[in-house]
Amino acid sequence: MNSSTVISEEQRxxxxxxxxxxxxxxxxxxxxxxxxxxxxxxxxxxVTDPAGLEALFSDKEKFYYARQxxxxxxxxxxxxxxxxxxxxxLAEVMDYPQPMTENSYNELVLELTNILAGACLQGxxxxxxxxxxxxxxxxxxxxxxxxxxxxxxxxxxxxxxSFSVETMSFYSSVVVCLDExxxxxxxxxxxxxxx
Amino acid sequence: MxxxxxxxxxxLLSRKNVRKALPPEWDVNITExxxxxxxxxxxxAGKADVLFLDLTMxxxxxxxxxxxxxxxxxxxxxxxxxxxxxxxxxxxxxELGAYxxxxxPLNPPELHQVLTEVGLI
Numbered sequence: 001m002n003s004s005t006v007i008s009e010e011q012r013x014x015x016x017x018x019x020x021x022x023x024x025x026x027x028x029x030x031x032x033x034x035x036x037x038x039x040x041x042x043x044x045x046x047v048t049d050p051a052g053l054e055a056l057f058s059d060k061e062k063f064y065y066a067r068q069x070x071x072x073x074x075x076x077x078x079x080x081x082x083x084x085x086x087x088x089x090l091a092e093v094m095d096y097p098q099p100m101t102e103n104s105y106n107e108l109v110l111e112l113t114n115i116l117a118g119a120c121l122q123g124x125x126x127x128x129x130x131x132x133x134x135x136x137x138x139x140x141x142x143x144x145x146x147x148x149x150x151x152x153x154x155x156x157x158x159x160x161x162s163f164s165v166e167t168m169s170f171y172s173s174v175v176v177c178l179d180e181x182x183x184x185x186x187x188x189x190x191x192x193x194x195x
Numbered sequence: 196m197x198x199x200x201x202x203x204x205x206x207l208l209s210r211k212n213v214r215k216a217l218p219p220e221w222d223v224n225i226t227e228x229x230x231x232x233x234x235x236x237x238x239x240a241g242k243a244d245v246l247f248l249d250l251t252m253x254x255x256x257x258x259x260x261x262x263x264x265x266x267x268x269x270x271x272x273x274x275x276x277x278x279x280x281x282x283x284x285x286x287x288x289x290e291l292g293a294y295x296x297x298x299x300p301l302n303p304p305e306l307h308q309v310l311t312e313v314g315l316i
Contacts, residue, residue, distance in 0.1 A: 024278030
């Protein structure tokens with residue numbers, strides 16, 4: 001299945017724009033915290049299956065992963081992918097005590113997830129005039145207990161955005177995954193915006 | 196005479212939103228551009244006395260368009276409409292000669308106020 005069978009080109013364009021606005025708000029939150037300009041990219045909108053989703057989270061050597069699930073008018077997960085090296089640099093800028101311990105890394109990753117993933121999702125939800133309850137972020141490890149695949153995830157809509165900071169090697173991306181019922185809800189809302 | 200204006204944004208939704216937000220009494224001739232290169236082509240063709248410009252775009256972004264216009268002393272009035280609301284992005288846009296910066300989602304009364312301030316309506 002490819003994205004055109006689930007969403008039309010016009011809907012994809014609209015979602016991309018909504019994500020662009022949401023990521024702008026998230027980047028602004030991060031930029032104010034670290035007082036450095038964050039570079040935005042053009043959001044990527046794709047439809048994937050559970051295997052495709054898991055492939056996104058397979059590089060534990062280079063990245064930290066954290067997730068926040070949400071429910072309400074829309075259901076799904078928002079996942080933050082943050083580079084290890086980026087965390088080291090941000091920890092210095094954000095005055096985390098050095099040397100970093102495993103606990104302080106975890107704390108930093110969860111804080112960044114709240115800022116980036118939380119703001120992105122809230123931005124999207126507000127623009128769609130929907131409401132969700134966002135759970136606290138948790139670190140995400142691809143083992144059995146954290147399997148993403150289940151019946152709800154035959155297809156997920158992936159809304160991917162990336163942040164980078166030019167003056168340091170920080171890279172993070174945020175992926176919003178929506179289950180099938182939520183994809184229908186989102187496309188209906190978008191049709192209203194387009195009319 | 197109708198004022199030639201160009202709306203430059205890679206998103207169709209966003210271009211529609213700008214069109215809808217324009218004051219109905221303003222007599223304009225609208226050209227649409229989907230990236231910075233198309234925007235510069237519209238400027239060169241005399242179709243952009245006023246340019247509504249997005250920042251994050253493929254091929255040539257809004258900062259690139261502003262730099263080019265500044266280097267070439269263009270008389271185009273540029274109003275940036277962007278989701279990149281970081282203070283540093285706004286500063287850069289000002290330094291590059293944009294008249295105003297408007298945040299997305301675009302608020303029509305804000306746009307009208309800016310057009311009044313700049314003396315366009």
